Amino acid sequence: MRKVTTLGLLGTGVIGGGWAARALHFGIDVIAADVKPEMEEWIRGAVANAEPALSRLTSAPLPPKGKLSFTTDLREMAQRADFIQENIPEQLPLKQRMLAEVSRHAAADVIIASSTSGLTPTDLQRDMVAPERFCVAHPFNPVYLLPLVELVGGEKTAQSTIDASAKFFKYIGMHPLHVRREVPGHLTDRLQEALWREILHLVNDGVATTGELDESIIYGPGLRWAAMGTNLIYHLAGGESGMRHMLAQFGPCLKWPWTKLEAPELTDALIDRMVEGTQAQAAGRSIRELERLRDDYLVAIQQVLRQYNIGAGSTLRALEERLHQDATRTQAAQPATGGKPLRLMDTVVRSEWVDYNRHMSDFRYGQVFGDAIDAIFRQAGVDETYRASGRMYYTVENHIRHLGEAKAGESLYVTAQVLAVDDKRLHVFQSMHRGRDDKQIATAEQMYLHVDSAAAKATTVDPQVRAKFDAILSAQAGLPKPPEAGRAVGRAQQ
């Protein structure tokens, strides 16, 4: 098959727009064909809308973006494209007619693929010229972000068509999944549809609202499904003997009315297939090992959702708010710190903080020092409420020295010494230590400026906050100035 430098689109709805955005982003030219000329503006808008998210998918170097052109002439598109993707409405006779027509204008080595959700390729390729170069390539919304594309061949499809399509879709960042047997809905939509129809029953029967049903997924199984499917997850739930134990334990539930969908008979042959399948997925990894992987991504995804204050992330935010309040209350009840650096953070190196050296990445030291400073700020009264007044501290400089490493799972703590404070500036020295041996692994010397963020200029700190920092400064007056403070990069200390 030919090298794809131009993707032709037949039909330009949400799916067509998604294909265009993805292909252009990875350097493929796109020619979109639609009978309605007003769709040109529409597809350009769709591409522009996709760009902000798509541009953040990877920071790897990209080739120059592809060029988008539009035509109302199907023949022009078919003659200029190296690969054609059809995205017209889900009506079999319409698709058959249009696919046949496009196949008459496109060279025989141009693959023609259909985005159909549920129609089968044997039906679709029926009237085509050179039907062996046809397959279903079913993507998921948003096409420009989700990697999945189901590839399904019909009776007349050549294996080389599937292989070449898979190669092209990988080139534009996707995960081609070869569906080996034609069934209505392919694989993904069959599973989604079963869940969807059960939802409709539950709403219809007045059991729950759409919102409650969505919650029932996103705070639980949905988090797991981001990286492990039901089969592997159930394999893990079966303990050391995995799927076989799970089926023995929960097999009887298949007779229970837990859904309106009747299960197949759990024959020995079916059990064997399920067990062999999940063994292959485990690929020699123990249950313990897979559990660790599952736990790692579950923790990490919740951190991401916390940033967006959505789903499980909003639960985590609410929890942390309460924990901070409780901690502030506990601290207030304790006597003031004596002449020691403040101990600010006790944390653990997360697996996703570790780089190719298997040590914590440089910038994560900055993150931990930043969290530690937030803890000082909170103690001094610079919190959400204070910031809501438009005043806050901005970091002006941060000089980090790296003295040792930390591995995933190791505990860390940070101590801090206030070096100087005035009405606008705060000068702090922090020291990071490994919990297991108290070894100092980094220092940070930082200068903060108190600003009015609307005016974007320095402003005087609230006297109460200043008083808190002064109190820390005088409590620490007896501490020696750290020898590392006041040095430039590469200057040996005294």
Add this chain to the structure above:
Amino acid sequence: MRKVTTLGLLGTGVIGGGWAARALHFGIDVIAADVKPEMEEWIRGAVANAEPALSRLTSAPLPPKGKLSFTTDLREMAQRADFIQENIPEQLPLKQRMLAEVSRHAAADVIIASSTSGLTPTDLQRDMVAPERFCVAHPFNPVYLLPLVELVGGEKTAQSTIDASAKFFKYIGMHPLHVRREVPGHLTDRLQEALWREILHLVNDGVATTGELDESIIYGPGLRWAAMGTNLIYHLAGGESGMRHMLAQFGPCLKWPWTKLEAPELTDALIDRMVEGTQAQAAGRSIRELERLRDDYLVAIQQVLRQYNIGAGSTLRALEERLHQDATRTQAAQPATGGKPLRLMDTVVRSEWVDYNRHMSDFRYGQVFGDAIDAIFRQAGVDETYRASGRMYYTVENHIRHLGEAKAGESLYVTAQVLAVDDKRLHVFQSMHRGRDDKQIATAEQMYLHVDSAAAKATTVDPQVRAKFDAILSAQAGLPKPPEAGRAVGRAQQ
């Protein structure tokens, strides 16, 4: 209801162990009861196994951990606990008998909850003393990480029991979902079970393997389900008129054989419920706004999975590997850089990089500078293969000056100047700029040391790599030394 300081567990399997780990972590004492004394060791092991992941869930300050005790005497547990959670096998007569017994020993203001996946509370509370303090509280594996707990009351359950239970579960970081009507399997397991039974059919019919079926979820809908359920996702797929349009368009598919589960009739009443439900979920947010939120978390989750090289993250890694190779090939074909700082990174500020100031967080500047240095290293031949030889550059110092802000979505680029290089050290100065106005928003002065990572000491760099850095150094020899280089924190530049 009483304040919960001790959680009693009846039964100590995977679920009991998960409850123990979660409660202890958030400062609640746990007394676990099991007839088998060997389960004491088991549950201590389960708690220890949960700890590495649980300790990374939040870095907010935690109260002192709770204490775990174990007894084979159900009565002792019932008398010491403030809240009792039952986790014994899913057999109705066994659960009824044990719940009745525990209810005779526990004070009437102690809530007793069952972890049952599918049995209904009215059946379970039948023989209890003070059945009004009973409810179902169904968690999900791993209980110590997933926030969802379904709360279901039976005919005799008091509303105050649901309310107090919800309060307790929130305290230990969970999201209580009140299931208002008793149905077998509650809500979540009905939806999971419909999907699961469809999987069994597809494997049974020889359509796909367990691995293919898992892929059909994790590269597509599973990513979406981490934060938005099917209903809201379909609302988004409906375009500007949301769920109503979606049902009009895909309603006919409900008659198609896309799953073995028959759908209910799509009556006007059902359509109205679906539309009203999703309108409530949208809570006034436009489709565009929700799309942006969806896109943001889809991008961010893929970054996390990339770190773990799992699912969509492994697809992204493979893509980036190919992009880097292509870029290296393109660079090699271009003439050498003249006397200019190297332009290294063109990137975009991700929404999750932004902090409460609505500007890029300090430590993310470090991340971008770090990615830029990786690009220099790659150009000089310090790549995966080189690192596999056990040699690499470690950061020794990094002095960042912040000069301006960047907001989410803004483009950034970094330029670099090599200040000095010898056989062991590399001294670099970087400058970060906003794409829209070229404004310099940060500088970084960095010192790297070339090390043998096994021996953990400095070692001589490969001559070919040294030659590459020397070439950059001499190409840049005409550039003035940046005035900011060589300064300590807080020292004004010349």
